[in-house]
Amino acid sequence: MKAIRSVALTALTIAAAGATEKDVSSANFFIPYCRLAAKEALVSASDAFFQGQCFGMVRAIRVAAEAMRTQPALCTDIPGNVTLQQLVDTVVRYGEAHPDQAHEGFEAFTFRALRDAWPCQK
DSSP states (O other), rough: HHHHHHHHHHHHHHHHHHHHHOOOOOOHHHHHHHOOOHHHTSSSSHHHHHHHHHHHHHHHHHHHHTTTOOOHHHHHHHHOHHHHHHHHHHHHHHHHHGGGTTTSSSHHHHHHHHHHSBOOOO
């Protein structure tokens, strides 16, 4: 019985360690998918799925940022002619410049990247 508990405890420890290694909500997880070119993403269904999530979240953050222009602490001023690809590229560059923040949630990370690139004019 003691051996069974030991094996079960070891399995749980390994499973927990594996779960902490892959935080699928972090910028560390999403940035590689954001970097993929469209043809690269089509190599596998999971690559295409996560690249789509990257683009979708960046677009959603842009919409939210536009809605918050009246809030000084949250204000961004993204020009209307900036493309979705340019926004994603901005997030990727921010990730390269701030790897210490990439463990954070991708949505907040993306918002900070966009606000950093296009702050409101005071």
